[in-house]
Amino acid sequence: MAFMSTEDMPLEDELTFSTLGLPKDDPTTSREIRPEELKNEQILKKRKGNSGPPKLSSGRMPGYYDMDDILMEDEPISVVFQVGAHGCGLLDPGSETIDIEKGMKMDLPYWLAHQLHLRQAVSISVPASFSQKTRKEIQADAACVDLKGRCPYFYELGCKIAPLVGDKTIGSFLLYAFTDRYKEMLSKSHGAPAVTRFSSRLTKEESQLFEAARSSMAAFKKWRTGGSRLEKAAILGRKRKRTVPLGPSSP
């Protein structure tokens, strides 16, 4: 169908850019982080100010306010401390002292692990989501693997972690996993209801694509049959029960 091909193209473009593109340059590679970081924030804010409200999930450069980017950086990474640090015992709830000693193993969120790695304070090991076991499962049948359960930001984290651990194979592994799952995702999305067993296995990015494909197909069907084009604002939620207009509405 001519409609499908035109609809799919931009989608595909967009995602290769965001998931599989080279890891973005990190502006914070120097040791003295504070002035640089501040400057970057200011630049970001200026840009936002100039170009009006930016789209939140445009999927290209993650912005300062990008929720997905922030939540992705919360993924735990296991690290080994190469130095000691005072007064940070709360990082490890089980520890008795408030100091961290050299050689301590810990799971730190990416935002902390990454920055400490740049300062050579910790060494990072490859997360379990990219282990040999996962790779074998993906090779067997990529579409059946529950990537969401492993890491909801599988591709984004992969792109960021690859240069840190110096594992060149992660990039091609991500590409393989994505292309293999993409086919399945697209063919299943067209007739599917909003939540299926398949869609619960998708990572955040995949489910956005899945939803995009599903809703554009639904919009196309609606356009063909000519339904109402005016609708209640989605933010008000589902239709209220018409029999009790003044009753407590569901949150």
Added chain:
Amino acid sequence: MYGKRASQLLKEQACCENGQFTPFNSDLFDQVISECNEHSLQLQSLIRKIEEQNLDMQTTRNEDHFGAVIHHLSLVRNKRCLMAYMYNRAEIIQDLRWKIGPVLPQEMQEKLNYSEEEYFKNHSAAIEAYMAEMDLDLTVDMVPPKDPYIRVRVLDDIGEVCLDDHSISLAKHSLHFLRRTDAEPFISQGLMEEFLE
């Protein structure tokens, strides 16, 4: 664990996507702020320690330095989370003016905190001032119209309304033939639906 509460705050907002809106979680918000204060105190005390030992702040890489770095990073992270929380909510609140109109339903109003209510009012006033100046209602015809008049069915008792030059009684389940621009706000508020044969 540092930064856990802040990301919890964002997760709450992110997990009810598809255009829904959560009440402002001031409890968690305040907890994150007090966590920030705690980090700030720790950071200052560690820096003081380095200074007391007469070490150079720029080059020292001892345990105190890395402790301070961890507190600094946590502080910056918490700030980013809080900023993103407010910013993303502000975006949604701006949208409300376009989608629902200048008056929010009660259940929506309850979800905003005080400063957000102010923001909504001011944003709404700015749009209205602009529309008055242009003498044009920008919030109607969000979907390109095919016909200036549409047939609608009333879903809730709206009562007597003054449209254009005459008043009309909009009782529940009644059918009307209205100007599209008049019907549009009622439809987006969920009080009417377009009636199709």
